[in-house]
Amino acid sequence: MISQSLMDLWYGFGVAFQWHNLMWSFFGVLVGNLIGVLPGMGALSAISILLPLTYVMQPVPAILMLAGIFYGSQYGGAIGAILLNLPSHPPHAVTCLDGYPLTKQGKGGTALGITMICSFFAASVGIIVMIFASPLLVEVAFKFGPTEIFSIMLLGLLAGATMSRGSPLKGVAMTLFGLMCGVVGTDVNTGTIRFSFGLLDLSDGLELVAISMGLFGVADFLMSVNRMTIIGSGAKLRLRDMRPSKQELKTAFWPMVRGTAVGTLFGAMPGTGPTITTFVAYALERKISKTPEKFGTGMIAGVASPEASSHSKTQVDFIPTMSLGIPGDAVMALILGALLIQGIQPGPQLITEHPDIFWGLIASFWVGNVLLMVLNVPLIGVWVKLLQVPYRYLFPSALFFIAVGVFSTQNSLFQIWEVLAFGVIGAILMTLEFSVAPILLGFVLGPMVEENFRRALLLSRGDLAVFVQRPISAWFIGASALLIGLQVWAFLRRGKGKGKNKPEVPQTV
Amino acid sequence: MEVQKNINRKDYYGGALMVLIGLGAIYGGTDYHIGSLSHMGPGFFPAALGGLLALTGVLIAISARSGDSTPPAPGDGHAHGLPDFRGSACILLGTLAFLLLGHYGGLLPATFAIVFISALGDRKNTIKQALLLSIGMSAIAVIVFWWALQLQLPLFRWG
Numbered sequence: 001m002i003s004q005s006l007m008d009l010w011y012g013f014g015v016a017f018q019w020h021n022l023m024w025s026f027f028g029v030l031v032g033n034l035i036g037v038l039p040g041m042g043a044l045s046a047i048s049i050l051l052p053l054t055y056v057m058q059p060v061p062a063i064l065m066l067a068g069i070f071y072g073s074q075y076g077g078a079i080g081a082i083l084l085n086l087p088s089h090p091p092h093a094v095t096c097l098d099g100y101p102l103t104k105q106g107k108g109g110t111a112l113g114i115t116m117i118c119s120f121f122a123a124s125v126g127i128i129v130m131i132f133a134s135p136l137l138v139e140v141a142f143k144f145g146p147t148e149i150f151s152i153m154l155l156g157l158l159a160g161a162t163m164s165r166g167s168p169l170k171g172v173a174m175t176l177f178g179l180m181c182g183v184v185g186t187d188v189n190t191g192t193i194r195f196s197f198g199l200l201d202l203s204d205g206l207e208l209v210a211i212s213m214g215l216f217g218v219a220d221f222l223m224s225v226n227r228m229t230i231i232g233s234g235a236k237l238r239l240r241d242m243r244p245s246k247q248e249l250k251t252a253f254w255p256m257v258r259g260t261a262v263g264t265l266f267g268a269m270p271g272t273g274p275t276i277t278t279f280v281a282y283a284l285e286r287k288i289s290k291t292p293e294k295f296g297t298g299m300i301a302g303v304a305s306p307e308a309s310s311h312s313k314t315q316v317d318f319i320p321t322m323s324l325g326i327p328g329d330a331v332m333a334l335i336l337g338a339l340l341i342q343g344i345q346p347g348p349q350l351i352t353e354h355p356d357i358f359w360g361l362i363a364s365f366w367v368g369n370v371l372l373m374v375l376n377v378p379l380i381g382v383w384v385k386l387l388q389v390p391y392r393y394l395f396p397s398a399l400f401f402i403a404v405g406v407f408s409t410q411n412s413l414f415q416i417w418e419v420l421a422f423g424v425i426g427a428i429l430m431t432l433e434f435s436v437a438p439i440l441l442g443f444v445l446g447p448m449v450e451e452n453f454r455r456a457l458l459l460s461r462g463d464l465a466v467f468v469q470r471p472i473s474a475w476f477i478g479a480s481a482l483l484i485g486l487q488v489w490a491f492l493r494r495g496k497g498k499g500k501n502k503p504e505v506p507q508t509v
Numbered sequence: 510m511e512v513q514k515n516i517n518r519k520d521y522y523g524g525a526l527m528v529l530i531g532l533g534a535i536y537g538g539t540d541y542h543i544g545s546l547s548h549m550g551p552g553f554f555p556a557a558l559g560g561l562l563a564l565t566g567v568l569i570a571i572s573a574r575s576g577d578s579t580p581p582a583p584g585d586g587h588a589h590g591l592p593d594f595r596g597s598a599c600i601l602l603g604t605l606a607f608l609l610l611g612h613y614g615g616l617l618p619a620t621f622a623i624v625f626i627s628a629l630g631d632r633k634n635t636i637k638q639a640l641l642l643s644i645g646m647s648a649i650a651v652i653v654f655w656w657a658l659q660l661q662l663p664l665f666r667w668g
Contacts, residue, residue, distance in 0.1 A: 167520075169569050173527045176562040180534055180555060187551040192541055194551055218600065225596030226632050392631035393642055396624045399600065400646050403607045403623055404654055411661040413611050420604050427592055432523035450554045462547025491572065 005131050012359025015060065016367050024061035025364045028068020029372050035069070036076020037383040038394065043073040044437075045220065047334050048212040049398070052405045059342040060356055064364045066335050071123065071314055071365070075372050078115045078307055079383055083108050091274040091310045094282045098295065098302030105298055109241025112380065114252045114300055115307045116373055117244070122260040122308035123369045126315025127362060129264055133316075134351065134358075137323045140472075141348035146455040147466055151476035153449050156326040158480050159269065160441045168487045170434045178439035181206055182446020189454065201414040208337040210415045211443060212330075213402045214422025215436045221395045222427040242377065248300055255285050255301035259308030266309070267316025267328070274310050274329070281309035315365060322346055322358060325448070330437035333444040340444075520573030527566030534559025599630025615665040620650040 015021060035046040046069050054062035074091075081092035082099035095115075102111040144152070157179075161171035184195045185205025196202035244252070259281045266277040285305040286295045295302050317328045325347040327333040339346050344354060351358045406415045426436050460466035468474045538556025543549075603626035610619035624646045628639035654660040 167569070167572075169565060169572060170523065173523075173562060173565045173569060176558055176565060177527075177530065180530075180558050180562070183555045183558070187541075189549075190542075190551050192551040194541060194555065195537055218604070221600055221627075222592045222597045225600060225630055226593040390633075392628065392634050393638075395600075395631075396603070396628040396639075396642060397646055399603060399627050400607075400620055400624050400650070403604065403611075404620075404650070404660065407611070407662060408654075408658075408660055413608055416604065416608050416611075420601065420608075423604075424601070427597070428526075429523075431591060432519050432526065434523060453554070454549050457546050457549065460547075462545060464546065 005135060008355065008359045009131060009363060011355065012361075012363035013367075014363075015356050015360030016064070016363035021061050021064055021360065021364065022367065024057070024065040025068045025368050026371055028065035029072035029368050030375065032069035032072025032074075033076040033372065033375065033379065034383065034386070036073030037079050037386065038076075043070050043331050044212065044216040044334065045398075046073055047331065047338075048209060048216055049401055049405055051209045051212070051334065051338060052409045054338055055341065055409060059339070059344055059354070060360050062338060062342060063335070063357055063361055064368075066338055067318075067361060067364065068368050070331055070335070071311070071368060072372060074310060074314060075116070075119060075376060076383065078119070079112065079376075079380060082111045082115065082303070083384060091278045091306075093275070094278045094306040095303055097282070098297070098299045101296070101298035102300075102303065107298070110244045110248060111300070111303050112376075113242035113244045114248065114304055116242075116376055117249070118252065118256040118259065118304045118308040119311040120369055120373055121256055122263060122310075122312035123315050123365065125260050126264060126267065126312040127365050129267075129312075129316055130319050131362060133268075134319050134323045137319065138348045138351055141324055143472065144348070145470075146452040146459065147470050148473045148476070150449065150452040150456050151467055151473040151480070152324065153326060153445055153452065155476045155480045155483070156320070156328075157441065157445060157449070158483050160327075160329065161438050162483060162487050167433075168491075171438050174429070174434055174436060174438040175442040178442020178444075179446040179449065181211065181439065181443045183450070188447075188451065201412070205447075206443070207406070207409065207415050207418055208334070208341070208444065209409050210406055210418035211422050212334060212440055213406055214419040215426040215439060217398065217402045218419055218423025219426025219430060219436065221399060222423060223430055224391070225395060242380075251300045252304040255305040256308045258284060258288070259305035260312045262305075263309035263312030263314075264316050267313040268319065274313055277313045278306035278310050281305045318361070322350055322361070323348060325350075327441060327444060330440040333440045337444050517573040521570050524566040524568075524570030524573065527569060528563045529566075531559040531561070531563030531566060534562065593630075595632065596630040600627045603627035603630070611662060613666070616650055616655055616660065616662045617647055617664050619662075620647045 016025065031050065032043065032046055036043070047066055050065070050069060054066065057065075077092040078095055078099070081095040083103055085096050085100035085103075099108075099111050099115075102108055157175050158172070161175040162168035182205070184202055186193050186203055193203050262281040262284060263277055266280070282295075282302060282305060285301050286292045289295065289299075289301060291299075317332055320326045320328055321332040321336055323346075325336065325345065327336045336346055339357075344350070344357065402419060403416055406419050407413060409415060429436055456466060457464070466473075467477050535556045536559075538552035538554075538559060541550060541552030541555075543552045543556060603623045606622035606626055607619045610622050621643045624643035625639050628634050628642050629636070634642075651664065655662075655664055
C-alpha cells in the first residue's frame, strides 16, 4: 500500500512537472504571494478574483493554480505581519506579536528566514500525512451511502460554523443562510424554480464567484474604505539578513515541530479555522516555555510555532476536501466549487478517477513550496515596496477587476447585480458582527446536503431513525451532538462568569 | 455593564434579522410544495432551514441578554462599526455605473466610471488622482481584457 502511494506520487511529480502545469503553479504562488502581502486581500479574495480564469482552463492546471494562490498567500501574509505589524489575514495576527518586535530589533530578516524554513518543514509533513491518510479515508468513504454522506456533511457544517472565530450561534446562522442561498434555482427532483423572485437569470441558481466576490471583495471594501491606515516601515532587507544563525535554528526547532503537530491535528478536524490553529499553537508554546513572560517581546518560538501550524494545517485541509468532498473552510469551499465547475465531483472516486488531479496536486505542493522558498528571497524587497501602494488606489482597481471577472464568467452583466447584493448583505452582516465565511461553506454544500437528505429519507420511507441506525452515520451524528453539547456547556460555563476556555492571547492588534 | 449593553444591541438586531430571513424562507417554502418526510416537495428543505434559522436568531437574541459578549476575536480583519457613508456610497454608485454603462455604453466608459467614482469615495484621493487612476485602468481594460483576452463586451456601443 505504501509502495503504491509512492508510485502514485512519482506519477504526480510527472504531472506537476509538465511545463504548462508548472507554469500555472508558478503563476499561482506568485499571485498568491503578492496578494497575501497586500493588506485586506486574503486568499479568499485572490481566489475569487482569479476563479473566472479557471473556467477556460484545463482542470489540472486550474486546481494547481488555485492551490498555489492559497499557500502562496500564506507566505505573503507572514511578510506583512513580521515587517509591518500588519496581519492581512487573521491567522497571522499571532505572528505579529513576536514577529514585529523582532523587526524592531533589526531581526526581521531572521524572523522571515525562520518562517520560511518552518513553513516548508510543516508543509512537507502535511503533504506526507495527506499522501498516506487520503487513501485510507477513501477506503472508508466508499462504504458511504446518502445517509452517511448527509451525516458527515452535517458534522462538517456544524464544525465549520461553531469552531471558527466569533460566536458559534452566529456561525450556525451564517451556515444556514448559506444553505438557503444554495436552494435558489431549479429543484433537481421536481424542476420547480425556487426563490428566483421572477428573475430568469436566477433559475440556474446563484453564482459562486459572484457570492464570494461580493462577500470577500465588495463587502470588504465597503467596510474598510477610509479606515485603512497603513504606516510603512523603513524595514530594509538584505539577503544575508535572512539566514538564521545555528543558535536561532536550534531555538526554532522544537516550536516548529510542535506547531506542525498542532496544525496537522487541527487540519484533520474539518471546520477548525486557521486562526484558532495558530492561536492554539502560540498558546501551547507559551505554556511550555521556561520564559513565558518574554512572549510578545520578540521570541523566535512565537513566530516559528504559529507559522508552522498554519502551513501544516493548510496542507492537511485538502484531505477531507478532496477525498470526501467536505471542505474544511471557506477557501476549501471555493476550491471545491472550482472542481465542481470543471465537472469534477470531489469524493472517494476522485483519487481513482482523476489521479492526475489528486497526485498532481500533491506533487505540486512540494514544487510550489520550493518555488516559494526560492521566490521569496529576491521578491521580499519588491513586496515591501509594493506595500507603499496606498489602499485608496488599490480598491477602485480591484473593484474593476471584480466587475470584469464576474462579467466574463457568463458574459452577462446580471452576475454583477449578485455581487452588489452580496456586497451589501456582507457589509450589513459584518456590521452586526457576523463572520461571513460560513456562508460560502453552506452555499457550496447546500445542494449536496439537500439531495442526500432527500434521498436518504426516500430510501428509509421517511423514517428519520435511519440516521442513527446505520453505524457510520450514527458515529457522525454522535460527533455532531457532542459538538453542540460542548458549545452549550462552554456557553453555560461562561454564563457563570468563569469563562476561561479560550487561549489567552494578548490583544495588540 | 454599559459597554456590554452596547455590544449586545448588535446581537438583538442580528438575531431579529435572522428571524426575519428565516420566516421569509418558511413563507416561501410553503408557497412551493412541502410534501412529507418520505416524499419531500421542493418547499420542504427551504422551510426547514427557515425554521432553524429563525430559531437560531431567537437564541442569538436571548444569549445577548444573558451577558454573553465575546469580544471580537483579535486579528479579525474587519472593523465592526458602521461603514463610512461617503466611501460606501461611491463604491455602490461606481458598481451601478459599471452595470448601466456596460449595458448602454460599452467597456471603456464603464471601466472609467467604476474606477473614477469609487476612487472618489476615499477622502484622501484628489480628483486628479482619481482621474489618472481611471485612465490607467481604462488602458489596462483595453489592452488586457478587450485586446488580449477578447472579453465579450464591445469597447463602445450606443443605446
